Amino acid sequence: MTTKANVENLATLSRLLLSSEEKAALTQEVDAILTYVEKLNELDTSNVDPARQVHGVKNVYRKDRLKASQLRDRLLELAPDREGDFIRVPLVINQDGE
Amino acid sequence: MDYESVIGLEVHVQLSTESKIFSGASSHVTDKPNEHVDPVTFGLPGTLPVLNEKVVEFALRLGLALNCDIRRFNRFARKHYFYPDLPKGYQISQYEEPICGHGRLQFRDGEVTRTVGITRIHMEEDAGKSVHSAERQCSLLDLNRAGVPLLEVVSEPDIRSAREAAAYLRALRQLVRYLELSDGNMEEGSLRCDANVSLRPKGEMKFGTRTEIKNLNSFRFVERAIEYEVARQVAILKSGEPIVQETRLFDSESGTTRSMRSKEESADYRYFPDPDLPPLQIEESWINAVRAKLPTLPQEIFQSLIDDYGLSEYDAAVISAEHEYVRFFLEAQEVCKNPKATCNWITSEIFGALKQHGEQFSELRFSPLQLGQLIALIDQDVISGKIAKTVFEELYASGGSPNEIIERRGLKQITDDSAIREMVKEALRSNPEQVAQFREGNAKLLGFFVGQVMKLSKGSANPKLVNDILLEELKS
Amino acid sequence: MAELWQSDLWELSEGLEKREFSSKELTQMFLERIAHQEHLGCYLSVFEEKAIEQAEKADARRAAGDEVTKLTGVPLAIKDIITLNYGTTTCGSRFLEDYRSPFTATAAQRLLKAGTVILGKTNLDEFGMGSSNENSAFGPVKNPWDTSRVAGGSSGGSAAAVAARLCPAALGTDTGGSIRQPSAFCNVTGLKPSYGRVSRYGLVAFASSLDQIGPMGKNARDCALISECIFGRDIRDSTSAPNEVPLFSSLLERDIKGLRIGVPKEYFREELSSEIASAIHKGLGELEKLGAEIKEVSLPHTDFATAAYYVIVPAEASSNLSRFDGIRYGKRADAQDLISLYAKSRSEGFGPEVKRRILIGTFVLSAGYYDAYYVKAQRARALIARDFEEAFSEKVDVIAAPTTPTTPFLLGEKTHDPISMYLNDIFTVPVNLAGLPSLSLPCGQNSSGLPIGFQLIGRAFDELTLFQVADAFQKTTDWHLRTPETKTHSKD
Structure with a gap:
């Protein structure tokens, strides 16, 4: 059966680990949902700009001022694993970042 | 076959703002890990x-200085990838609608003036930093840098050599420093450079397959990495093999580049407009105000x-390298009306003393x-010029008025004819043998x-007068 | 204290003002009721101590003659997707089971500043994703009108808590109907404000371009009172709108004679249950009696709203939920390497509907599909918004429509069919796509006694007219006063 989306690739891309049952069910569901939303293709949108936002608010800025947070300790307490004030994670193998 | 290198640079400029791009946390550097964090930084x-x-404002400043078109309606987009130092799982950046283009x-690259096109400049947030420990199998995360503002400056593939790439980068660094929007320090990462390198047969218009080289954190590395990469690609092409499109990492120790990841596992960033940030509509008046405040460019x-000012190209390049040199030069020469001497004093005496004392110009x-x-x-x-150096030593050490220093230390030149004649006579009296020999x-x-x-004059006699009177007295 | 739980906010406020009872007594009464009704699953956390503390403070404020508001000392509940700097904020997710937010959402902060008492945090579909509250990691909410049925979602906990009188009013959030649909299912009045009205700071983002916090209560005038407090621009939310906030509570009285009410023909379709259709028509008849002019309008792109919604919403959700990676907070699964740390933490932390939406969202944003799905949906969204603009610009002041196509369905009835679950939102999602305000209010009961809701949709930032029409309606009808025969009374 050909499906619209490769759920396995999508799961990898979105960092989800799916059991084979989940994969099977989700493949079907995702396919059904995509089929449903493809209803949009019936719509002629050639002369319509995509909605940017609904309420026209623009140009919202803050001044370049320091606002030191009093919450540093509480933030660090949230971390599941720490070493001193660092957050500890398993070794990052591909150390390239972006 | 002869190949031509085609090079484009992507440069990240870290901005020297007080606070982060999207929150009030400090964007300054600190040694304490996770010090400049707040709920926004933590995502x-x-x-x-x-x-x-x-x-x-900084983006407009750089955009105008680089003759860019300002996109009047621009907005932010989210760029998605998972990495521990990227708190939200996406970076807020600009994608289809960057603030500056074209x-x-x-x-100057040596003796020639070059022009390289700027494709775009966009605003984005920086990621945090991780320290990796292979033996302990862990990485330690510090989010101080996460959210510090960056401008990414993407050049057209107009650069043709490694040396030119370095010259371009130096010029960009000089510019951001002139504009006072970044310290441009490559070693500390305020300026980060990736290079896109490809080759094509000379005369060919079509671009070849390119590689992207990362981790170029000094001007020298930029030059060396590109040189290496060009040579590597030439060798591959000459052997009849194709170039693989990939990201390569420069290893400064070996001076080589190595493959980092192939394109098949290449990321799909899933960009889309960030719904949390309303679009920006840049008003003409803002652009004009920024333009009006632009300094004269390098x-x-x-x-x-x-x-x-009649300086040589060499001297002009040295003085114009930094805006602070230029300001110093212009103000000093305004007083003495001697640009050449001013330039020499700056480039030899001041630079020499700074180097000797390990100090910065700003100090x-x-x-x-x-x-x-x-x-x-x-x-x-x-x-005299010699006395001036003595005065300069004090000036350098503690500042002050040169006139006052000269007065206080009695360094004023003796130009009184009779006083010098007395000293000349004494010198001749004390050295009869030498007089005879002369x-x-x-x-x-x-x-x-x-x-x-x-x-005898403790260095204060006017050397020209001394010379003249000596000749007179010796002849008489 | 008899029957105080039946009082609305205005009456409670008056009682507090006249010292007929204290905030502490009121709070204690609600805490006791909550304890007796745990089986409904309305609350995920109850702040016994903190609430009493807040009540005592409110009482002290009154006693000292300090400045008070109508909400000072009034207990409320808030949906557990809105942060407080105490307790947990779970969002109905395993991933955030123990998550303690260090900061308080602006909307909650404004309530606290006004002197309200927060009783606890209400149950919801995980991150707001659902229409039945069955997607909560901590169990569903049962409908107080029939505990074999769903309370609706995603603000099911808030709706059921108001219906069962476990709080006089509550905050919910609405992305595609999450305030209005459970309000309709539980016989509650709920407002989805215009996009930008209420700060989203501290509202855990589900679909950022649609999410809004709003009030849910016994009637429109209570919703007006809460709106007055939580509306208004907030510098911490760049999408919050600068529009002036009217003093709703003093502007409710209005003769709606001559007001033009549009009825969109596209909403009266085969999926709409005939009992609901007839209740809506009766409701419209009431409004007509009050002098309103009822007109048919057309919103021709209604049919495409759900499809557009189920592209845009998963896209934004997949992005917003990327931050839940197990690195800095929340659940971190046991893992030797980073890739499996991510994948395991997320997979163990998220429920099936969340995963479904993440996958869909990832798909519609990925290279090669972005234009065909995401951009296409945004174009459709523009058309849907234009439908409303056209209806409002020439013909009508308010649009009236059913809130839901059906009355509350059975627990488990739709859990295996995501699309039929999604279609429960057909009448509510267009409003979110267009960013408009919409209020759902009780207008009848079906033959089995299940509540029916009807929604009023207003022009952008015109919540005032909605309150006025709803208030006028509620002055002449008593649907909103009906309560389920809960077991509280029979039990003791």
Whole structure:
């Protein structure tokens, strides 16, 4: 059966680990949902700009001022694993970042 | 077959704002890990970004200085990838609608002036940093840098050599420093550079397959990495193999580049407009205000130093390298009206002293006005060049008025004819043998007598007068 | 204290003002009721101590003659997707089971500043994703009108808590109907404000371009009172709108004679249950009696709203939920390497509907599909918004429509069919796509006694007219006063 989306690739891309049952069910569901939303293709949108936002608010800025947070300790307490004030994670193998 | 290298640079400029791009946390550097953090930096659920106006101003400043078109309606997009130092799982950046496009940077590469096109400039947030420990199998995460504002400057593939790439980067660094929007320090990562490199047969218009080289954190590395990469690609092409499109990492120890990841596992960033940030509509008035405040740019200053101040190209390049040198030069020469001497004093005495003391130009304890006065005093024969160096030592150490230093230390040049004649006479009296030898034709001894007189005057006698009077007295 | 739980906010406020009872007594009464009704699953956390503390403070404020508001000392509940700097904020997710937010959402902060008492945090579909509250990691909410049925979602906990009188009013959030649909299912009045009205700071983002916090209560005038407090621009949310907030509570009285009410023909379709259709028509008849002019309008792109919604919403959700990676907070699974740390933490932390939406969202944003799905949906969204603009610009002041196509369905009835679950939102999602305000209010009961809701949709930032029409309606009808025969009374 050909499906619209490769759920396995999508799961990898979105960092989800799916059991084979989940994969099977989700493949079907995702396919059904995509089929449903493809209803949009019936719509002629050639002369319509995509909605940017609904309420026209623009140009919202803050001044370049320091606002030191009093919450540093509480933030660090949230971390599941720490070493001193660092957050500890398993070794990052591909150390390239972006 | 002869190949031509086609090079484009992507440069990240870290902006020297007080606060982060989307929150009030400090964007300054600190040694303490996770010190400059707040709920936004941590990407806590429920937090929202609020744009720092200064970042937009800086983007406009750089965009205008690079002759870019300002996109009047621009907005932010989210770029998705998972990495521990990227708190939200996406980076807020600009994608389809960057703030600036279609600019150019003119710069000197040795003797020639080059122009490289600027494709775009966009605003984005920086990620945090991780320290990796292979033996302990862990990485330690510090989010101080996460959210610090960046401008990414993407060049057209107009660069043709490794040396030119370095020259372009130097010019860009010089520019951001002139514009006072970044310290441009490559070692500390305020300026980060990736290079896209491809080859094509000379005369061919079509681009070849390119590689992207990362981790170029000094001008020298940029040059070396590109040189290596070009040679590597030439070898591959000559052997008849295709170039693989990939990201490569420069290893500064070996001077080589190595493959980092192949394109098949290449990321799909899933960009889309960030719904948390309203679009920006840049008003004409803002653009005009930023334009009005732009300083004179390096290329213009370089030309003016040659045309208006008569400096050599070499000297003009040295002075125009940093805006602070230019300011110092202009203010000092305004006082003494001697641009050449001003330039020499800056490039030899000041730079020499700074180097000797390991200090920065910004730390100078005297003003350009005081240097100008010092040079004027030499030009007016109030002091000799030699005395001036003594005055400069004090000026360098603790600042002050050159006139006051000269007065206080009695360094004023003796220009009184009779006083010098007295000293000359004494010098001749004390050295009858040398006088006899001179008169027998040993003209070289004149220097000896000058030295003697200068010693008697403690260096303050006007050397020209000493010379004249000595000759008179010796002949009589 | 008899029957105080039946009082609305205005009456409670008056009682507090006249010292007929204290905030502490009121709070204690609600805490006791909550304890007796745990089986409904309305609350995920109850702040016994903190609430009493807040009540005592409110009482002290009154006693000292300090400045008070109508909400000072009034207990409320808030949906557990809105942060407080105490307790947990779970969002109905395993991933955030123990998550303690260090900061308080602006909307909650404004309530606290006004002196309200927060009783606890209400149950919801995980991150707001659902229409039945069955997607909560901590169990569903049962409908107080029939505990074999769903309370609706995603603000099911808030709706059921108001219906069962476990709080006088509550905050919910609405992305595609999450305030209005459970309000309709539980016989509650709920407002989805215009996009930008209420700060989203501290609202855990589900679909950022649609999410809004709003009030849910016994009637429109209570919703007006809460709106007055939580509306208004917030510098911490760049999408919050600068529009002036009217003093709703003093502007409710209005003769709606001559007001033009549009009825969109596209909403009266085969999926709409006939009992609901007839209740809506009766409701419209009431409004007509009050002098309103009822007109048919057309919103021709209604049919495409759900499709557009189920592209845009998963896209934004997949992005917003990327931050839940197990690195800085929340659940971190045991893992030797980073890739499996991510994948395991997320997979163990998220429920099936969340995963479904993440996958869909990832798909519609990925290279090669972005234009065909995401951009296409945004174009459709523009058309849907334009439908409303056109209806409002020439013909009508308010649009009236059913809130839901059906009355509450059975627990488990739709859990295996995501699309039929999604279609429960057909009448509510267009409003979110267009960013408009919409209020759902009780207008009848079906033959089995299940509540029916009807929604009023207003022009952008015109919540005032909605309150006025709803208030006028509620002055002449008593549907909103009906309560389920809960077991509280029979039990003791």
